[in-house]
Amino acid sequence: MKILILTNEYPPNIYGGAGVHVEKLVQELCELEKGNHSLKVFCFGDQREHTANKTVKGIHHNVRFTSRDPRHKKLMDTLFRNILISGAAGEFDIVHCHTWYTHFAGCLLKQMYNTPLILTTHSLEPQRTWKEEQLGTAYHVSTWLEKTAYENADGVIAVSEFMKKTVHNLYQVPKNKIHVIHNAIDVNQYKPTFAPSVLVDYKIQPDKPFILFVGRITRQKGIVHLINAIQYLIPDIQVVLCASSPDTEELKREIAGKIKEARIRTKNKIIWIDRSIPKNYLIPLYSHASVFVCPSIYEPFGLINLEAMACGTPVVSSKVGGIPEIVDHGETGLLIPFVQKDYRNFEPKDPMRFSKDLAEAINSLLKSSKAINMMGKQARQKVEECFSWKSVARQTLKFYKELLSINSISKHH
Secondary structure, eight states: OEEEEEESOBTTBOOSHHHHHHHHHHHHHHHGGGGOSEEEEEEESSOEEEOSSEEEEEEOOOOOOOOSSGGGHHHHHHHHHHHHHHHHOOSOSEEEEESGGGHHHHHHHHHHHOOOEEEEESOOGGGOTTHHHHHTTHHHHHHHHHHHHHHHOSEEEESSHHHHHHHHHHHOOOGGGEEEOOOOOOTTTSSOOOOHHHHHHTTOOTTSOEEEEEEESSGGGTHHHHHHHGGGSOSSOEEEEEEEOOSOHHHHHHHHHHHHHHHHHOSSEEEEEOSOOOHHHHHHHHHHOSEEEEOOSOOSSOHHHHHHHHTTOOEEEEOOTTGGGTOOBTTTEEEEOOOBSSSSOOSBSSHHHHHHHHHHHHHHHHTOHHHHHHHHHHHHHHHHHHOOHHHHHHHHHHHHHHHHHHHHHHHHO
16 A cells, blocks of 8 residues: 655654654555555645655755735645655555645545545644734634645544534544544653753652653644642642643743742742753653643643653643543543633633642642552553553554545545
């Protein structure tokens, strides 16, 4: 089978869960069935790779776009790259798109060559209304492109049951076209790994407990609610915020202001690491943390929680999206009830109540080393048993074959 994968993110240009997913999926697909399938990956960047059954080509250009609203340049750049991908695709049996950034190319290629189009649902634009801050009215175009792609897709992979329901409700995709394949993690890479020197490098005191947040500076990740919770935390702990890659400079300034205010309200040390952290440093941070905190207001799956759990760290997380399919309340962590403002606005209805609930759950674990150890062990065990990339690749390949079979039958009729 000739498989065409289209993605914005691909190593080394990874900034979110979708990029991690594509990297691992491609790696495992290449090894299935004795490497009999060939993969071609088009991504945004200048990557170039070529092995026996895998070709990776980054799409870049030197065109400078002008626009009435500077925020529209990202959209123009995306559309242009999609056209370049469509022209360079070559031969393939099936096209698999990841995120709206490649949906235009996926739709063009399906129409041009009558090959099955598959979309993996990492997130959905109508549920990320804060993206309008970043894209301006180009957000309306990204939403329209996504809607068009789902209307044209032959099959959809949802990363959680939550996302399956959402795709069906938002875009009326028939449920029999949507296949749930959970995300996964490399348990040989993400495992309890202790290196006190890494803590020292980031000015974290190794002999004092700390809670950890890891995520982009975006409304989705709910970092502001965790910052508001800091004033309610028990004394003598450290708060480590690995928060970088802001959606906008305005949002980064807002978060910087909130952290400054939080430092006034607490004696607990707040360490803000505002740059991307390499995996070999991040894994020890997960492992040494007493509690990992995920205050997201929207999370289709929540791969970040798997990373922490694989490192033997219990999770305190908002009960949203696909997270309850990962975190077992009272066993591998604690889930915080979340009531959103309304069906279109994912912000909490009562932000301060949500922050206080976060703090209360974190405090309850910090007061019990026994609970932390027990949940940490159970978290690692659950990841090992339920979330492997080999399983994801096998399920994905099976779905490809089913769609190719259906497409072949419909062509003959």
